Amino acid sequence: MTRKYIDCREVPSDKNCSVALSADSEDELLEAxxxxxxxxxxxxxxxxxRSQLKSFFHDGTPPVERG
Incomplete structure (x- = not known):
């Protein structure tokens, strides 16, 4: 099973959020x-x-620096 992640730094926002979340399953990541x-x-x-969030999912773990 491949770890999945989502990184708020990829999504434009007025909060400049730097949170990245990762999980072993897509369902767990989606809920978080x-x-x-x-x-x-x-x-x-x-x-x-939920659909939009899933479109930002990646395999692996979040990078330390924003890409």
């Missing part, structure tokens, strides 16, 4: 990413949000 998007970025949990 949704919680972060809702609590920190004030997004509403919706099928559209």
């Amino acid at each position: 990413a949704v919680q972060h998007a809702v609590s920190v970025h004030q997004h509403a949990d919706s099928p559209e949000l």
Whole structure:
């Protein structure tokens, strides 16, 4: 199983968020990413949000520096 990650630095935002999340499963990563998007970025949990977040998933672990 390949580890997955999402990196907030890739998404334009007024908060300049530097959080990166990783997990061993896509489902686990999605739940953590949704919680972060809702609590920190004030997004509403919706099928559209979940789909958009999944589009930012990568295999591996987040890089130390923004690419």
